[in-house]
Every structure is written in structure tokens, then in C-alpha cells.
Amino acid sequence: MTDYSVDLVPDLAPSSQYKFATRVLPLLLMALLLLVIPLLEPSRTSLSLLNAVGINIVFALSYNMLLGQAGMLSFGHAVYFGFGGYAAMHAMNWIETASYDGGVWAAFPVFALPLVGFAGGAAAGAVIGWPSCRRAGVPFAMISLGLAELIAAAGLMFVGLFGGEEGITGDRMNGVEAFGLSLGPIGEVYWFIAFWAFAGTALMYAFTRTPLGKLAQAVRDNPERVQFVGYNPNKVRYLVFIAAGGFAGLAGGMSAVNYEIFTPESLSVIPSGLVLLMAYIGGARYFAGPILGAIMLTYMQSNFSDYSEAWLLYLGLLFIGMIMFAPRGLAGLLLSAVSGIQHSLTVKSLLRWGAYCTAGLLVVVGGVTLIELAVRRSNGFGEVFEPFGLHLSPEQVLPWMYGGVLLAAGVGLLTALHKVGEGESK
Structure with missing residues (x-):
């Protein structure tokens, strides 16, 4: 007897065209935009702003791995950005020393310093996340806030490691040149930022498609059910925490090369609050949301402050307005508008x-x-x-x-x- 019941079940899997349009095409458009921008011959000011936007995009996306994907509200994410930046800055100085005295670091290109930042941020996440991720919700948020203040204070005390109030400076024009870039002119620094911004964005998007990324979303929505099917929610949070710390460190390494200085202020609650605003205002439930938030807040911080002394007040009002009237953020508003126009x-x-x-x-x-x-x-x-x-x-x-x-x-x-x-x- 032939069973035709299988043929009656509809195929619920997304089509290849849908996968391409929603997963591959946005990354291709991002790469195309990054390639086209230099052809428009932007000014040095515009390039500086674009470099800051690229750093903040990676930083905001790394934070959203915690908030939007795993449901972990952190008030101290700048700690991992800072540890990654300091690791990259020390490595930059080691490269400079090795260029005169020889050594292992003489063969390490400055272009690859974000990888050192990734390692520094992931290591800090592994150490700090071990006790932090044993709690969730409000206790986790309070622990992150306390650790942020603790490490920011330590940055002023341990001068040998953090450089005190003056921070640590370096020179990015040392070591082996990668892709023929000396990283001296700001135009070459743009290509450095563009490469790592695209790489970080693509890798973090790929992370959302992995089993761990899907488990993180399940832990966010229903940790009890995740535990019921045999997974430990705390371990899932811990692994996501390490990954998020690593990508925050990647952004810190990009910042170290771009600005050639790192200070303890980068470890404080202020940048942690700023990245929270980027993720939430942009739309924490959407992957592209933090990108929109990073672009908007970087512009407000860099340019809008020249037009009004009250730009921080506007930022606060914008955040309150988003919470009250548009909790899905800018990305949610855009999608609602497009859906409304189509239907x-x-x-x-x-x-x-x-x-x-x-x-x-x-x-x-x-x-x-x-x-x-x-x-x-x-x-x-x-x-x-x-x-x-x-x-x-x-x-x-x-x-x-x-x-x-x-x-x-x-x-x-x-x-x-x-x-x-x-x-x-x-």
C-alpha cells in the first residue's frame, strides 16, 4: 500500500531566492557601499566620521549579541571593548620595538591587530562571564554595572597596564605592511576600518545562524524549555558572552589603530551606556537595528553637538520616545512602513x-x-x-x-x- 501522506505536507523551508535576498544580498550591498564610498572622494572629516561609524557598528552588533539575541542586559560592555583596545595598543608598541630590536612581533602586521583585540576581549569575557552568567535578568545587569565601575577605577590605579589618566599611545606606521597599506593616510585607515567592519558584521551574522545562536534566542524567550530539552541556559549565556566580548574587543582593536591612543575612559559606564542606546534605538530585535543606531548616534555625537548644546537632551528624549512609542526601534519603524505600503x-x-x-x-x-x-x-x-x-x-x-x-x-x-x-x- 502506498503512503502519500508525505506529499501532502507543505514545504515550510525558505526558498533559495528568499535566503539570498535576506542573508547574502544585504552583505553584498554593504560590501558594494564600502567600495563605492572612496570613489566619491569624501573629505578628511567625512572619512574620520565614517571610521568612527565602522567601529561603532561592530561594537553595537557585539552588544546586541547579548541584549537582542540572548536577552542579557549589560551595563558594562565597554569593559571588553577596552580590554581589546588595550591589548591591541600594547601589541602595537611591541611591534614598534620589534621593528628596531627584532623579535616575533616584527613579522606581525598592524593591520591584523583587531585579532589581538578579539583575543583580549574574549579572554576578558571568559574570566568575567564565568561568575556573571550564573545569574540572569536584573542580577546580571547589576553585576555588569558593578564590574564596569570596578575595572574603570582599576584603569586609573594600574598605570603600567592602563597608562593612568593619559592612557597608552602608539604608532600604527610600523611593522609589516598588509595589502600595501602603510596606515598612515586617513584614506588607508578607511580601508582598514572597512575591511574589519565588514568581516565583523559578516561573522556576527553567521553566528546568528549557528545552533548556538539559535539556542541563545531560545534562552532569551524561554530558558525553562531550553533546560527541559537538555541544554544548560547558563552555559549558553556564557558561550555567547565570550563571543560578544571577543567582537567587542575586535572593535576595540579597530579603535586603537584608528586613534592611536587608548584611555581608561573607554572602560567606563559612559561608552557602555552609549552602545546600549545604539542597540535599542536602532532595534535590538533586528540584526540591522544596531547598525542604524550606530550610524545615527555617531553622527549626533560627532556633528550634531556642533549645532546644539542640548544634543544629549535630544538623545535622551529620543530614547524615551522609542521606549514609549516604538519599542522595536528604527528598524521596526522602517519595516512597518514598508509593510504598510505593500499591503x-x-x-x-x-x-x-x-x-x-x-x-x-x-x-x-x-x-x-x-x-x-x-x-x-x-x-x-x-x-x-x-x-x-x-x-x-x-x-x-x-x-x-x-x-x-x-x-x-x-x-x-x-x-x-x-x-x-x-x-x-x-
Whole structure:
């Protein structure tokens, strides 16, 4: 008797076209973009910004291995970035010494120093993660915070290892040249950053496809079930912790070569908080989310601070807004917009999207106006806020009214749209 039941089961596996479009094509587009950027002849300032973006992309993706993939909230991820950077910086100085006196390091190219950073970050993760990963949730977060403060303080005490407040400096133009790059001009440093940013991104994406990466997602969602099927959630967290520490160290090694200096500030809570913002604002549940967050926050930190003294306030408000209204981050917003356009492209939906954009614009313009007026008023220097050629003095009542009316109109429109949406869903 022939059994045809197998033929009735649908094939749920993704097609080869879907795999290529979602797994291979984004990496190819990233590589193409990295190759095209130098052809546009960017300025030295732009190259410096791009190098910082590349470092932060790897750093943010490494953090998201903990937060987004394994559900581990860490307040001390900069520790592994710092250990990787210090390991690379010491190796850079050993290469310089060996170039005069000879030795093993004379044959080691500076181009490969991120591998030393990876080893340093992974080693720190293996040591620190052994006791840390025995706990999860809030206890793990508190342990990471305490360790970050402890190691940051140690960075100022152990001068021989961390260089004290002045840190450790080096010269990247030593040793064997790889791919014909001396790493002197900033244009050559760009190729160094681009290579390791792409390599780190590709390897971390490959990690998400491994059995360990899938187990990490299972531990994040339901650790009890993972334990029930025979796996130890603590061991899974520990292995992911080591991998995340290694890639953070890779970013630290990239930073050491790019800036040729490393200070204990890189071990502190401040960069740990910044990378948390990158991952969450970008979208911790999506692999590309931290990339978007790293690009946005690096730009805000490097350029937006030149336009406003209150850029940190804007960053805080952006973070709060994401938590309250867009917990899936920038990546989630983009995917929702694309999905909405594909499945419900009607006049009504377009009008709703336009209303939401208008309300958001009113909130942003009104809020920025009030904040900038308040900053200039508190400084007491008689400065005037001049957006788009307008003359808005904080000493006059009318500009404050403009900002208040725009903000109130935006909030009111958002509230009305939300109520309409709730009524239609019922």
C-alpha cells in the first residue's frame, strides 16, 4: 500500500531566492557601499566620521549579541571593548620595538591587530562571564554595572597596564605592511576600518545562524524549555558572552589603530551606556537595528553637538520616545512602513501616514524651539535662536508661544489619530 501522506505536507523551508535576498544580498550591498564610498572622494572629516561609524557598528552588533539575541542586559560592555583596545595598543608598541630590536612581533602586521583585540576581549569575557552568567535578568545587569565601575577605577590605579589618566599611545606606521597599506593616510585607515567592519558584521551574522545562536534566542524567550530539552541556559549565556566580548574587543582593536591612543575612559559606564542606546534605538530585535543606531548616534555625537548644546537632551528624549512609542526601534519603524505600503497602499492609508508625519514634525519643531530657547535663556549671553533665518529671542514672549502652540498641536493630533486607530480596531 502506498503512503502519500508525505506529499501532502507543505514545504515550510525558505526558498533559495528568499535566503539570498535576506542573508547574502544585504552583505553584498554593504560590501558594494564600502567600495563605492572612496570613489566619491569624501573629505578628511567625512572619512574620520565614517571610521568612527565602522567601529561603532561592530561594537553595537557585539552588544546586541547579548541584549537582542540572548536577552542579557549589560551595563558594562565597554569593559571588553577596552580590554581589546588595550591589548591591541600594547601589541602595537611591541611591534614598534620589534621593528628596531627584532623579535616575533616584527613579522606581525598592524593591520591584523583587531585579532589581538578579539583575543583580549574574549579572554576578558571568559574570566568575567564565568561568575556573571550564573545569574540572569536584573542580577546580571547589576553585576555588569558593578564590574564596569570596578575595572574603570582599576584603569586609573594600574598605570603600567592602563597608562593612568593619559592612557597608552602608539604608532600604527610600523611593522609589516598588509595589502600595501602603510596606515598612515586617513584614506588607508578607511580601508582598514572597512575591511574589519565588514568581516565583523559578516561573522556576527553567521553566528546568528549557528545552533548556538539559535539556542541563545531560545534562552532569551524561554530558558525553562531550553533546560527541559537538555541544554544548560547558563552555559549558553556564557558561550555567547565570550563571543560578544571577543567582537567587542575586535572593535576595540579597530579603535586603537584608528586613534592611536587608548584611555581608561573607554572602560567606563559612559561608552557602555552609549552602545546600549545604539542597540535599542536602532532595534535590538533586528540584526540591522544596531547598525542604524550606530550610524545615527555617531553622527549626533560627532556633528550634531556642533549645532546644539542640548544634543544629549535630544538623545535622551529620543530614547524615551522609542521606549514609549516604538519599542522595536528604527528598524521596526522602517519595516512597518514598508509593510504598510505593500499591503495597504490606499488613499486612506496615505492620508493617515501623512497625518502622523505632520503630527511628528509639529512635535519635533515645537519641542526643539522650546529647548533651544530655554538653553539660550539659561546661558544668559543674550544669544538668539535663528532657525532658517528666523530671529527668535528667548527674552520675548512670542517665540515661546510659537513653540508651545506647535508642540500642543502636534501632541493633540497624535492623540486624535491614536483614538481613531483604536476605534477602527474595535
